[in-house]
Amino acid sequence: xxxxxxxxxxxxxxxxxxxxxxxxxxxxxxxxxxxxxxxxxxxxxxxxxxxxxxxxxxxxxxxxxxxxxxxxxxxxxxxxxxxxxxxxxxxxxxxxxxxxxxxxxxxxxxxxxxxxxxxxxxxxxxxxxxxxxxxxxxxxxxxxxxxxxxxxxxxxxxxxxxxxxxxxxxxxxxxxxxxxxxxxxxxxxxxxxxxxxxxxxxxxxxxxxxxxxxxxxxxxxxxxxxxxxxxxxxxxxxxxxxxxxxxxxxxxxxxxxxxxxxxxxxxxxxxxxxxxxxxxxxxxxxxxxxxxxxxxxxxxxxxxxxxxxxxxxxxxxxxxxxxxxxxxxxxxxxxxxxxxxxxxxxxxxxxxxxxxxxxxxxxxxxxxxxxxxxxxxxxxxxxxxxxxxxxxxxxxxxx
Numbered sequence: 001x002x003x004x005x006x007x008x009x010x011x012x013x014x015x016x017x018x019x020x021x022x023x024x025x026x027x028x029x030x031x032x033x034x035x036x037x038x039x040x041x042x043x044x045x046x047x048x049x050x051x052x053x054x055x056x057x058x059x060x061x062x063x064x065x066x067x068x069x070x071x072x073x074x075x076x077x078x079x080x081x082x083x084x085x086x087x088x089x090x091x092x093x094x095x096x097x098x099x100x101x102x103x104x105x106x107x108x109x110x111x112x113x114x115x116x117x118x119x120x121x122x123x124x125x126x127x128x129x130x131x132x133x134x135x136x137x138x139x140x141x142x143x144x145x146x147x148x149x150x151x152x153x154x155x156x157x158x159x160x161x162x163x164x165x166x167x168x169x170x171x172x173x174x175x176x177x178x179x180x181x182x183x184x185x186x187x188x189x190x191x192x193x194x195x196x197x198x199x200x201x202x203x204x205x206x207x208x209x210x211x212x213x214x215x216x217x218x219x220x221x222x223x224x225x226x227x228x229x230x231x232x233x234x235x236x237x238x239x240x241x242x243x244x245x246x247x248x249x250x251x252x253x254x255x256x257x258x259x260x261x262x263x264x265x266x267x268x269x270x271x272x273x274x275x276x277x278x279x280x281x282x283x284x285x286x287x288x289x290x291x292x293x294x295x296x297x298x299x300x301x302x303x304x305x306x307x308x309x310x311x312x313x314x315x316x317x318x319x320x321x322x323x324x325x326x327x328x329x330x331x332x333x334x335x336x337x338x339x340x341x342x343x344x345x346x347x348x349x350x351x352x353x354x355x356x357x358x359x360x361x362x363x364x365x366x367x368x369x370x371x372x373x374x375x376x377x378x379x380x381x382x383x384x385x386x387x388x389x390x391x392x393x394x395x396x397x398x399x
Contacts (some may be wrong), residue, residue: 015105016114018048021392022102023118027125030163031133031140033156037163038095045101057104065100070377071322071329072096075287078322082286088373089287096373099382116174116388119184123167129195130164133157134200136329149221152225158201159376162365165209168194169217169357170387173350177395204262205369213361217353224352225342231360232338233313242315243274243281250274255300264300266312266368272297273311277319279367284323288373310371317371334363345391351392358384 013378022044029036058065072093079089089228106115133140138153145152171190191214198210220227238245250271255264264302275286297306318326338359345352362381370377 001320005200011012012108015048015050017109018044019106019111019115020118020283021047021120023115026122026163027129029158030126030160031190032144032160033141033152033378034163034380037383038375040103041102041379041383042095042098045098045105047102048105050105053104053108054101057100061340063335064340065334066285067329067336068096071333074325074329075322077285078284078326080286081283082289082321083292084286084288084290086288086291091375092287092373092378095378096382099308099385101379103382103386103389106386107393109393112390114393115302115387116170119387120168120171120174120190123190123194124166126160126164126167127190127295129315130157130160130200131193155199158203158302160207161197161203161206162209162370163200163362163380163383164194164197165206165213165365166358166387167383168210169213169361170384172217173354173391174394177350181316192312202356203369205365208368209361209365213357216360217357219383220353220356221349224349224356225346227356228342228345228352229338230358231356231363232334232341235359235363235367236331236334237260239315239318239327239334241367242313242327243277243319245311246270246274247278258310261300261302262368265302265304268297268299269304269307269312270316272317273313273320276307277316277323280323281319282323282325284319284321286323286327289321290317310373312369312371312374314366317373321373340390348392348396350395353390354391355388358388 022040026037029040076089076093101172104113104388129140134157138157141148141153145156148156168190172187175187175190195210198206216227216231250267255267258266272359273290288310290310293305293307295306296303298304307320311320315327315330318330341352341355345355362384366372366377372378372381
C-alpha cells in the first residue's frame with residue numbers, strides 16, 4: 001500500500017465525504033451569489049458532526065467562545081427594542097453555531113489536508129467560472145436566472161468573488177507547503193486569476209481586500225506575530241472608536257470633488273449613522289435596525305434612505321445595533337482572537353500568513369461594504385476561519 005492510499009484509508013469516512021461534497025458544490029453556489037453557501041456549509045457541518053470534536057473545540061477556545069456567546073446573546077436580546085421585525089436574531093446564532101461546527105471538522109488533523117486540497121480545487125473552479133462571468137457578461141447567472149435584473153446578474157458574481165477571497169490565501173499557503181515541482185506554476189496562475197477577478201464586477205472592496213491580504217500574507221512570512229496582531233488590534237481599536245473617529249474626521253467637511261460617487265455615498269452614510277449612534281449609544285437601536293429606516297436623504301445627488309439597509313461598515317453597524325455593549329464585546333473578541341492566533345502560529349509562518357491575510361482582508365472589507373448580519377457573509381467568514389485553522393493543523397510540522 002502506498003503512503004497516499006494508506007493516508008486515504010485512515011480518513012474518517014463521514015467527515016471526509018461531507019467536506020469533499022462541500023468543496024465540490026461550493027464554486028457553483030458561490031458564483032450564483034453565495035446565497036446557498038450557508039445551506040451547504042450547514043449541511044456539511046451537521047453531516048460531519050462529532051461530539052468529540054465539538055467538545056475539544058469548546059475546551060481549547062473557552063474564553064473566545066464565551067465572549068462570542070455573550071455577543072450573540074446580546075445581539076439576540078437587542079431584537080426586543082429593534083424596529084426591524086425580521087428573523088436575524090435567529091439566523092445569526094444558527095449560522096455562527098453551524099460555522100463553528102464546520103470549522104471543528106475541517107481543521108481536524110487527519111481531515112485538514114483534504115480540506116486544503118478541496119480548497120485548491122474549489123478555488124481553481126471558482127476563478128474559471130468568475131472569469132467567464134466577467135468576460136462574458138454573466139452568462140452563467142443569466143442562464144440560471146433569466147428573469148433576474150441586470151443588477152442581480154452583476155451582484156451575484158461579485159459576492160462569489162468574496163468567497164473566492166476566503167479560499168485564496170489558504171490555498172496558496174497549502175501549495176507553498178508542498179514539495180511538488182509544479183507548485184510555483186500553480187501559485188502563479190491562481191494568484192493572477194484571483195487578482196483579475198478581484199478587479200471585476202464593480203466592487204472596489206474586493207480589490208482592496210486582495211491587495212491588503214497579499215501584503216499581510218507576505219509580511220507574516222517575515223514577522224508572523226506582528227502581521228497577525230496589527231490587523232487584529234487595529235480593527236479592535238477601530239471598533240471601539242468608530243463613531244467618534246468618524247465624526248471627528250468627517251463632520252463639517254465637504255468631500256473632495258475627485259472622490260468617486262460610491263465613496264462619497266459611503267462617507268455620507270457613515271456620518272449620518274455616527275450621529276444617530278450618539279442618540280442612543282448604550283444599548284443601540286436593536287439588531288438590523290438599519291433595515292427599518294425609511295427617512296430619505298440625498299448622497300452626492302442620489303436619493304437613498306439615510307441608512308440604506310445597513311451602514312456599510314461593520315463597526316458602525318455593531319454600534320448602531322448593539323451600542324457600547326456590543327462594540328466592547330466585539331473589540332475584546334478581535335483583540336483576543338489576534339493574541340490567540342499570534343501565540344498559536346508564532347513558529348508556523350504559513351499558518352500565520354493565512355491568518356494575517358484573512359484578518360486584514362476581511363476586516364477592511366467588512367468596514368467598507370457588506371453587512372456582518374447577512375447569512376452568506378457570516379458563512380464566508382466562518383469558511384475563511386475554518387481554512388485558517390486547517391492550514392495550521394496541516395502545516396504545523398512544516399513551519
